Amino acid sequence: MEEIPERLTERPSWLITQLAVHARKLVFDGFTSVGARGYHYRILAALHEYGPASQAELGRRCRIDRSDVVAAVNELVAQGFVDRTPDPDHGRRNKVTLTGAGARQLRRMDKVLDQVQDDLLGPLPAEDRQTLTRLLTHVLARHEPR
Amino acid sequence: MEEIPERLTERPSWLITQLAVHARKLVFDGFTSVGARGYHYRILAALHEYGPASQAELGRRCRIDRSDVVAAVNELVAQGFVDRTPDPDHGRRNKVTLTGAGARQLRRMDKVLDQVQDDLLGPLPAEDRQTLTRLLTHVLARHEPR
DNA sequence: TGGCTAGTGTTGGTCACACCAACATTGGCG
DNA sequence: CGCCAATGTTGGTGTGACCAACACTAGCCA
Numbered sequence: 128m129e130e131i132p133e134r135l136t137e138r139p140s141w142l143i144t145q146l147a148v149h150a151r152k153l154v155f156d157g158f159t160s161v162g163a164r165g166y167h168y169r170i171l172a173a174l175h176e177y178g179p180a181s182q183a184e185l186g187r188r189c190r191i192d193r194s195d196v197v198a199a200v201n202e203l204v205a206q207g208f209v210d211r212t213p214d215p216d217h218g219r220r221n222k223v224t225l226t227g228a229g230a231r232q233l234r235r236m237d238k239v240l241d242q243v244q245d246d247l248l249g250p251l252p253a254e255d256r257q258t259l260t261r262l263l264t265h266v267l268a269r270h271e272p273r
Numbered sequence: 274m275e276e277i278p279e280r281l282t283e284r285p286s287w288l289i290t291q292l293a294v295h296a297r298k299l300v301f302d303g304f305t306s307v308g309a310r311g312y313h314y315r316i317l318a319a320l321h322e323y324g325p326a327s328q329a330e331l332g333r334r335c336r337i338d339r340s341d342v343v344a345a346v347n348e349l350v351a352q353g354f355v356d357r358t359p360d361p362d363h364g365r366r367n368k369v370t371l372t373g374a375g376a377r378q379l380r381r382m383d384k385v386l387d388q389v390q391d392d393l394l395g396p397l398p399a400e401d402r403q404t405l406t407r408l409l410t411h412v413l414a415r416h417e418p419r
Numbered sequence: 420t421g422g423c424t425a426g427t428g429t430t431g432g433t434c435a436c437a438c439c440a441a442c443a444t445t446g447g448c449g
Numbered sequence: 450c451g452c453c454a455a456t457g458t459t460g461g462t463g464t465g466a467c468c469a470a471c472a473c474t475a476g477c478c479a
Contacts, residue, residue, distance in 0.1 A: 129330070129333040129334050130323075130334065131334060131335070131336070131417075132315070132318040132319050132321075132322045132323070132334065132335075133322065134318040134321075134322065134383065134386075135315060135318060135335075136410070137406075138386060138390060139296075139390055139393060139394060139402070139405065139406055139409065140296045140299070140300055140386065140389055140390060140393055142406065142409035142410060142413055143289065143292050143293050143296050143393075143409065144293045144296050144297055144300075144436095145336070145413055146289050146293075146409060146412060146413045146416070147289050147290045147292075147293030148436085148437075149413075149416040150285075150286045150289050150290050151290055151437090151464080151465085152437090153286070154286055154290075155463090155464075164463090164464070164465095165464075165465075166464090166465080169278070169281060172278040172280040172281060173278050175278075175280075176278045176279065176280065177276075177278070181427075181428090182427075182428065183426070183427055183428080184275070187275040188275050188276065188277060188278065189277070189278075189281075190277070190291070190466095191465090191466085192465095192466065192467060192468085193427075193428070193429085194428085194429070194430075194431085194467085194468085195465080195466075195467085196428090197428065197429060197430085217426095217427085217474080217475075218427095218473080218474050218475075219426085219427050219428065219472090219473055219474045219475085220426090220427060220428085220474085220475095221427085221428070237280065240280075240284060240286065243286055244284060244285055244286060247285060247286055247289075247412070248285060248412060249412065249415045249416075250415070251408070251411070251412060255408055255411075256285070258404065258408065259285065259405070259408045259409075259412075260283075260285055260288065262397070262401055262404065262405045262408075263285065263288035263289065263292060263405075264282070264288060265397070265401075266292060266393070266394060266395065266397060266405075267288055267291055267292045267295075269395045269396075270292070270295040270395075271277075290465095294465085294466075297435080297436090297466090298466090301434090301435075310434095310435070310436095311435075311436075312435085312436080327456075327457090328456075328457065329455070329456055329457080336437095337436090337437085338436095338437065338438055338439085339456075339457070339458085340438085340439085340457085340458070340459075340460085341436080341437075341438085342457090343457065343458060343459085363445080363446075363456085364444080364445050364446075364456095365443095365444055365445045365446080365455085365456050365457065366445085366446095366455090366456060366457080367456085367457075420479105421478100421479095422477100422478090422479090423476105423477085423478090423479100424475100424476085424477080424478100425474100425475085425476085425477095426473105426474080426475080426476100427472100427473080427474075427475100428471100428472090428473085428474105429470100429471085429472090429473105430469105430470085430471085431468105431469090431470090432467100432468085432469085432470105433466100433467075433468075433469105434465105434466085434467080434468105435464105435465095435466095436463105436464090436465095437462100437463085437464090438461100438462080438463085439460105439461080439462075439463105440459105440460090440461085440462105441458100441459085441460090441461105442457100442458085442459085443456100443457090443458090444455100444456080444457085444458105445454100445455080445456075445457105446453100446454085446455080446456095447452105447453090447454085447455095448451100448452090448453085448454095449450105449451095449452090449453100
């Protein structure tokens with residue numbers, strides 16, 4: 128009954144940002160159920176895929192600001208999901224390492240995320256789902272040049 | 274060179290939320306150049322399309338929380354883009370009305386947004402653009418039931 | 420060798436957006 | 450009439466994305 132202005136609904140920027148709102152809520156709820164949030168997942172994923180890394184590297188790979196990596200790693204350390212040790216070669220640099228518990232947490236979060244995809248895309252046919260993913264990937268790539 | 278973990282890039286929820294980050298930045302920059310922000314546009318658009326409304330109505334139509342409508346309308350009043358008068362029929366209710374300056378501001382923001390769509394979707398062929406819009410609309414509709 | 424520059428970790432802020440709880444007030448309905 | 454729903458408002462929370470500044474280190478190059 129309460130209609131949204133057409134100026135909004137017909138613009139891709141509205142569709143994307145509003146759908147992102149719902150996606151973030153689903154992700155947030157899922158991650159909350161395992162005591163985590165988005166930044167944690169990104170960092171655990173990067174550590175699992177590329178191995179131990181400095182905080183600056185993590186920030187670049189995860190698209191997280193250096194300063195925000197500090198806080199997230201602090202929390203992950205407190206939960207025992209990563210270790211932070213000074214890099215012996217590089218004086219100032221830290222080496223962040225995934226722990227066994229961290230890998231298990233990552234698996235839990237993966238399961239949560241898989242469920243989220245289904246909730247998010249709902250009854251979208253597999254073909255449309257693939258098309259959507261392809262188009263989004265293509266557009267996003269043009270905004271992440273380097 | 275700095276690769277993003279596949280776990281992220283292959284998931285639609287990541288694609289949508291990350292693309293939304295870029296969309297928000299484009300919209301933010303554009304709106305900033307005319308001294309406004311997202312909430313302002315939504316409210317001006319709703320007033321233009323449906324005429325004067327109460328703040329609660331605006332909130333429902335624009336997907337903005339009641340409490341946030343208060344602040345946004347305050348700002349719009351201060352800029353002279355809307356008028357807020359007590360509803361004569363309804364004691365507690367306010368009637369928010371678009372002014373001439375508000376309508377002009379809305380047109381400015383419309384132009385900004387049109388440019389943003391091009392920047393956002395880049396060189397996506399018209400057909401793909403339409404497909405993307407259709408799919409996004411469809412998925413979003415399932416998350417906005419009523 | 421000395422000095423500058425780039426990179427690193429850290430602190431401490433800002434902003435938009437979304438959302439929630441509480442409160443006083445008011446209208447309308449049973 | 451009395452209760453419930455709706456309204457406007459205040460004040461607070463959380464995430465995610467940034468930015469500026471600082472101290473320190475490494476590496477380069479003149």
